Structure formats: structure tokens, C-alpha cells
Amino acid sequence: MKHTNKLFAILLAVVMTIVLALPVSFAADEPSTSRENDLRVMVMSDMHTLPESMIKGTADYQHAIDLDQKVFNESEAILDTQLQQVRASKPDVLLLNGDITKDGEYAAHKALAAKLKQLKKDLPDLKVYVTNGNHDINNPAAKDFNTADGKAVKAKRTTQKDFRNLYKDVTWNDSSVKATYTPPEGAQAGALSYVARPKKGFTVIVIDSNCYTSDNTSDGEQLCEVRGNIPADLLKWAQRQARAARKRGDTVIGMMHHGVVSHFTQEATILGHFLVDDFRNVSTKLADAGMHYVFTGHQHSQDVAVMRTEKGNTLYDIETGSSITYPCPMRAVWFLREGSAKTDNGWKETVKGSSIKNLSIAHTDPQTGQYVSIxxxxxxxxxxxxxxxxxxxxxxxxxxxxxxxxxxxxxxVIDKLIPDLCNIPVTEDGKHSLMDIVNYANQSHQGGTDNGQDPAWVKEAKKNVAENKFVAALTDTLCKDLAVLTGQGVNKLTKTELVKGPAIDLLYHSLFGAAHVSYYTVPQIAKDLDEFLVKTLNSMTNDKNYPNDNAFSITGANSVQEGQANWSSLDHGISDSNLVQKLIFALLGNG
Structure with missing residues (x-):
């Protein structure tokens, strides 16, 4: 039996090697001859890599992964597999879109940098552009779980200076990097921003949108935050770089960790920290300066969103999902230019994108020590x-x-409340619960399948939500399960900073008021929850902004003249509120 298992493992490894050697097609109709006017890009985002050497099957590690949907055990194996895809495809550029380590462990960055250096040796013509995410720098959560006594210990954190030094031979020292951003005197924020020109006709502007220095954090601490912010001076610098690139006739491509266009209509309401502060103003200024494509991550979704400015310029925010959460994707994007920047008519741009998913891995699980193949x-x-x-x-x-x-x-209270809430039926036959519809909505958006083509049970569930057929049960469950709290417990909860914002704040306090005093306010609570859930479900399952998230084709006409860009396939319908709901943000994770 052991001999058979060993033979199977060897056979599987051989098959996987052959499969991974097959190149990824960037587009079915890409030219087979001259490639002077095109750029092939591959994108990996939110890899959250934790080296297997830092993992051990301990209680501390189990507790850490219990708090997350990310598949950390497989993170290094997934990374290696995706890098093999890059080797096979031989793109011009590889973009790494931030959150490239679990929690900014110095050892994790060092290990990743070594893999990327080897990749560049294997592909000498490849340009690798790295940016940091909210997890990568000055992160107090950095831990090493592989210790002699099984107790997790704090790992060495990565600083801004460390990050640049670790990846200097991967990115900053590359001859294609033409400029770097220098913050004003006394400031540090955004210092990892830079501009590269990987090929004639193409400029890549990388913007460090993260908050991890005392001049750009909410509390003035030198610790990372989930939110994103582009200081005014950095934004002006990015605009100048975009205008200069456009003036010389380049296609301008951006990259940053945080989104600049809302990816579903409720994103600013429930996941506002996944967008940069003042995102509408930022996206408008970048688009009007000549940037029409920006690669982002952070929210772990395979989604394309687009906005148009009053001047008629468009910006496509191409978000790539996390390598270690569903659907574990990467992207291949092909830029093609036709025409000349020297003519009055400018040039035509075609951008074709595809998603790379369903990859196989095989490795020794660092938590169990068992060989596994997925x-x-x-x-x-x-x-x-x-x-x-x-x-x-x-x-x-x-x-x-x-x-x-x-x-x-x-x-x-929580051990009873959460299962009670999650198991509330949302269909008449009782076969589908609130947990089912939440996962369906979340994974529809994450997977880029939020096209409104819902199965029958989801349509029924949405109808029941809209008709308030189950929200009353939900609020009743909340009130009854919370009613056992003492006055002290209620008072502590109503003072927590997890929930803020006028509408949610009112709902939150009404709930605890009802739980502690009476059920008098339940009808109003039900109505508020009903409206909120309907908007959220619809916005995450029916993308009316740009529904072609996995395979897309964008065609545009560009010019060196400001205000003379025009793009097709544009269906812009984004509308957000200003409310931030921190509790849902906390439950869905921090990117």
C-alpha cells in the first residue's frame, strides 16, 4: 500500500510538471509576429505568503487560522505554482499587488525576494514590479509559529527601509525604473512609489497607498492600518508622472494596493477601508491626468470597475483576487497599441484580460506533516x-x-447568537440559510461571477428579503439572544468602536435598547435591516458597473492631447453612501 501511494505521488508530480509547463494564452487573437506595440502583463495579488518554515501544528497556529478564510498552509505552494505559470508564459511584466506576506514578517519577505530573484534569473527579460499592502510593513501581528515549545513568538517586522532593500534587486535597481517619489521633508508616507517604463510606449506608475508611518496613520503611530490614503503631495506627483507619460505618447498603467473605484455599490458602506480615502477625487484626478488602467487588490475579489470623469476620461480599476482565498486567481492581461502618438488621431488601445484559476498543488502540509495534493x-x-x-x-x-x-x-451569548442567526432559513423549504446566501453573495463577488444569473433558491431568498419574510425572524433572534446580557454587558457593547456611522449606529443602539428594555422597536429595526440587506445582496451578486470581471476586452482611443481619450464597453452605474460599517468589515476580514 505504501509502495502504491509513493508511485501515485511520483506520477502526480510528473503530471503536474507537464501541466505547469504549458504556457498561458494571453489572448486568442494575439499577433504571432512583431510585438513592438504590445505589453504582456501577469498579476498576482494578496498572496499573504507565510513560509512553511514558519508554520507548526500548534494550538497557537490553529487559533490564528481559525480567525481567517485564507489557506495559509498552502500559501507557499500556491506561490510556487503561480510563479511556474509566469515562467511558462514569459510575460513582459509581473505585477505583485501588495499583501505579499501574511503579516509583514521579515523572514517571509526575505524568502519571497529570493524566489523573485530566481525568477528573474530564469527570465532575464522579465520586469517584476512589487508594491506593498496593508499587511506588509510595520505590522505588529508578525509571528513565527514554528518554535520549540509550540508557543508563537513575535517575528521581526519589516520596515519601509527593509522593504525597499529586500526588493531592490527585484524592482528598484532595474533599469526600467525611471523615477521614485521623495516625500516632503519630515514625511515618510508614499516613499515606496515609483515609475517604470518596461517598454517603449508603456509607463507603469506604482503608488504606495498604505498607511503605516506616523505622518499618515489615524493615531500617529508607526504601525500599519487597513485603510488607504494618498497624501496630496504624492497624488500631485502621480498626476505629473501620468501627464508626462501621456505627453510622450505612452499608455499609462497604474498599480496600488487599495481600490480607487467602488467595486460594488455598497463597498463604501460596509468595506470603506478597501478604498483609498477620498477615492472619487483620487480616481478623477488620475484619469484626467492620463491614467486609464490601474491594477489593485486588497478586497480579495476578481473584479473590474470603471468610472468616467466629467471631462469624459475613464479609469478601469482592475482588481485581482487573493491567491489564497477563493477563487485563488491570477491574471494575464495583454495591452496592444495601434496607430501613432505622432498623429492628430492618436492611437487605439486594446486591452484583453483573462483569469488563471483552478490550479493544482502538491506539497507536504507544514501543519500536519502529511503529503497532500489538491x-x-x-x-x-x-x-x-x-x-x-x-x-x-x-x-x-x-x-x-x-x-x-x-x-x-x-x-x-456569541456562541448561541451566531449559529442561531446563520441558520435562519431564507427559503420556504428551509433548505437554504442566511449563511448560505451570505456565502453565495460574497463568493459571487470574489469570483467575478456576480452577473445576476442567480439559481432559483437565490432568487427566492432575495424575494423573501425584499418582502421582509425573514428579517423579522433575524431581528427577533438578535433581541432574544442578546436579552440575557446584563446591563453592564449592554453598556460595554454600545460603547465599542466596532460600529460607527449614523444609520448603523442608530440601528445598533436600537437593537441593544430592544434587547435590554422591550421589543417595541423591532418593526423599525426589521425595516432598517431589510433595506440594508436588499441593497447589499443585490450589489454583490449583480454587477451593473462592469460585469466582465474574469475575461474582458476594453477598446479605447488615446491621444497626447488632454481630454481626448475615449473608451468603449463602458457601463458606469456606481453610487455609494458615506456610511462605514465596521462590524461587517471586521467579520469579512482586513484584506
């Missing part, structure tokens, strides 16, 4: 969606760190 990472990660256990663990953890004196009674 034939389809997309399917594997889909099975690891949100669950009552994950939500309960995250909620307890967030409340524990948010409350000065965490009431012990909350554990009991």
Missing part, C-alpha cells in the same frame, strides 16, 4: 467560506481587543 485550488478554497465558527471566533477576537474589560458572559 487538484483544484479554486474548488478547495470555495469550500472554506464563512461559517458560524469563523464568524464567532472573529467577533469574539474583535470585541475582546475593542472592550477595556471584556465581559465573560459575551462568549456564551
Amino acid at each position: 487538484g483544484d485550488m479554486t474548488a478547495y478554497a470555495k469550500d472554506r467560506g464563512l461559517s458560524p465558527a469563523v464568524i464567532s471566533a472573529v467577533l469574539k477576537d474583535k470585541l475582546y481587543w475593542s472592550l477595556p474589560n471584556y465581559p465573560a458572559e459575551l462568549d456564551t
Whole structure:
């Protein structure tokens, strides 16, 4: 039996080697001759790599992964597999879109940099452009789980200076990097921004949108934050670089970690920290300066969103999902230019994109020590969606760190409340629950399948939500399960910083008022929740902005003259509110 298993493992490894050697097609109709006017780009985002050498099957590590949907055990194997895809495809440019390590562990960055250096040796003509994400620099959560006594210890953090030094031979020292951003005297924010020209006719502007220095964090601490911010001076610098590139006739491509266009209509409401501060103004200024494509990450979704300015310029925000959450994708994008920047008519741009998913991996699981093979990472990660256990663990953890004196009674309440809520039926036959519809909506958006083509049970669930057939049960469950809290427990919860914003704040306090005093306010709570859930479900499952998220084709006419750009396939319908709902943000994760 052991001999058979060994033979199977060898056979599997051979098959995988052959499969990974097959090149990825950038487009079915790409030219087979001259490539002077095109640029082939591959994108990897939010890899959250934790080297297997830092993982051990301990209680501390198990607790850490219980709080997350990310498949950290497989992160290094996925990274290696995706880099093999790059080797086979031989693109001109590889973009790494931030959150490239789990929590900014210096050892993780060092290991990744070594892999990227080897990649550049294997592909001497490849340009690798790296940017950091909110997890990568000055992160106090950096830990090493592989210790002798099984207790996780703090790992060395990566600083801004460390980051640039570690990746200097990968990115900053490359001859294609033409300029770097220098912050004003006394400031540090945005210093990892740079401009590259990988090929004649193409400029890449990389913007460090992260908050991790004292001059750009909310509390003035030298610690990372989830939110993104582009300081005024950095934005002006990016505009100047874009205008200069456009003036010389280049196609301008941006990259940053945070989004600049809302990817679903409720994003600013429930996941506002996944967009840069003042994102409408930022996107407008970049588009009007000549940047019409920007690669982003952070929100772990395979999604394309587009906006148009009053001057008629467009900006496509091409977000790439996380390598280690569903659907574990990467992108291949082909830029083609036709015409000349020297003529009054300018040039035509065609951008074709495809998603690379369903990859196979085989490795020794660092937590169990067992050899495992996973034939389809997309399917594997889909099975690891949100669950009552994950939500309960995250909620307890967030409340524990948010409350000065965490009431012990909350554990009991949460252990009953979350399963009760998640198991509320949303269809008449009772076969589908609130948890089912939440996972469907979340994974539809993550996977780029939010095209409104819902199965029958989802249509029924949406109808029931719209008709308030189950929201009353949801609010009743909230009130009854929270009614056991003592006055002290209620007071502590109503003071927590997890939830802010006028509408949600009113709903939140009404809920606890109802739980502690009476059920008098339940009808109004039900109405508020109903409207909120309907908007959220529809915005995450029916993308009316730009529905072609996995395979897309964009055609545009560009010119060196400002205000003379025009793009087709544009269906812009984004409309956001200004409310930030921190509780849902906490439950869905911090990118």
C-alpha cells in the first residue's frame, strides 16, 4: 500500500510538471509576429505568503487560522505554482499587488525576494514590479509559529527601509525604473512609489497607498492600518508622472494596493477601508491626468470597475483576487497599441484580460506533516467560506481587543447568537440559510461571477428579503439572544468602536435598547435591516458597473492631447453612501 501511494505521488508530480509547463494564452487573437506595440502583463495579488518554515501544528497556529478564510498552509505552494505559470508564459511584466506576506514578517519577505530573484534569473527579460499592502510593513501581528515549545513568538517586522532593500534587486535597481517619489521633508508616507517604463510606449506608475508611518496613520503611530490614503503631495506627483507619460505618447498603467473605484455599490458602506480615502477625487484626478488602467487588490475579489470623469476620461480599476482565498486567481492581461502618438488621431488601445484559476498543488502540509495534493485550488478554497465558527471566533477576537474589560458572559451569548442567526432559513423549504446566501453573495463577488444569473433558491431568498419574510425572524433572534446580557454587558457593547456611522449606529443602539428594555422597536429595526440587506445582496451578486470581471476586452482611443481619450464597453452605474460599517468589515476580514 505504501509502495502504491509513493508511485501515485511520483506520477502526480510528473503530471503536474507537464501541466505547469504549458504556457498561458494571453489572448486568442494575439499577433504571432512583431510585438513592438504590445505589453504582456501577469498579476498576482494578496498572496499573504507565510513560509512553511514558519508554520507548526500548534494550538497557537490553529487559533490564528481559525480567525481567517485564507489557506495559509498552502500559501507557499500556491506561490510556487503561480510563479511556474509566469515562467511558462514569459510575460513582459509581473505585477505583485501588495499583501505579499501574511503579516509583514521579515523572514517571509526575505524568502519571497529570493524566489523573485530566481525568477528573474530564469527570465532575464522579465520586469517584476512589487508594491506593498496593508499587511506588509510595520505590522505588529508578525509571528513565527514554528518554535520549540509550540508557543508563537513575535517575528521581526519589516520596515519601509527593509522593504525597499529586500526588493531592490527585484524592482528598484532595474533599469526600467525611471523615477521614485521623495516625500516632503519630515514625511515618510508614499516613499515606496515609483515609475517604470518596461517598454517603449508603456509607463507603469506604482503608488504606495498604505498607511503605516506616523505622518499618515489615524493615531500617529508607526504601525500599519487597513485603510488607504494618498497624501496630496504624492497624488500631485502621480498626476505629473501620468501627464508626462501621456505627453510622450505612452499608455499609462497604474498599480496600488487599495481600490480607487467602488467595486460594488455598497463597498463604501460596509468595506470603506478597501478604498483609498477620498477615492472619487483620487480616481478623477488620475484619469484626467492620463491614467486609464490601474491594477489593485486588497478586497480579495476578481473584479473590474470603471468610472468616467466629467471631462469624459475613464479609469478601469482592475482588481485581482487573493491567491489564497477563493477563487485563488491570477491574471494575464495583454495591452496592444495601434496607430501613432505622432498623429492628430492618436492611437487605439486594446486591452484583453483573462483569469488563471483552478490550479493544482502538491506539497507536504507544514501543519500536519502529511503529503497532500489538491487538484483544484479554486474548488478547495470555495469550500472554506464563512461559517458560524469563523464568524464567532472573529467577533469574539474583535470585541475582546475593542472592550477595556471584556465581559465573560459575551462568549456564551456569541456562541448561541451566531449559529442561531446563520441558520435562519431564507427559503420556504428551509433548505437554504442566511449563511448560505451570505456565502453565495460574497463568493459571487470574489469570483467575478456576480452577473445576476442567480439559481432559483437565490432568487427566492432575495424575494423573501425584499418582502421582509425573514428579517423579522433575524431581528427577533438578535433581541432574544442578546436579552440575557446584563446591563453592564449592554453598556460595554454600545460603547465599542466596532460600529460607527449614523444609520448603523442608530440601528445598533436600537437593537441593544430592544434587547435590554422591550421589543417595541423591532418593526423599525426589521425595516432598517431589510433595506440594508436588499441593497447589499443585490450589489454583490449583480454587477451593473462592469460585469466582465474574469475575461474582458476594453477598446479605447488615446491621444497626447488632454481630454481626448475615449473608451468603449463602458457601463458606469456606481453610487455609494458615506456610511462605514465596521462590524461587517471586521467579520469579512482586513484584506
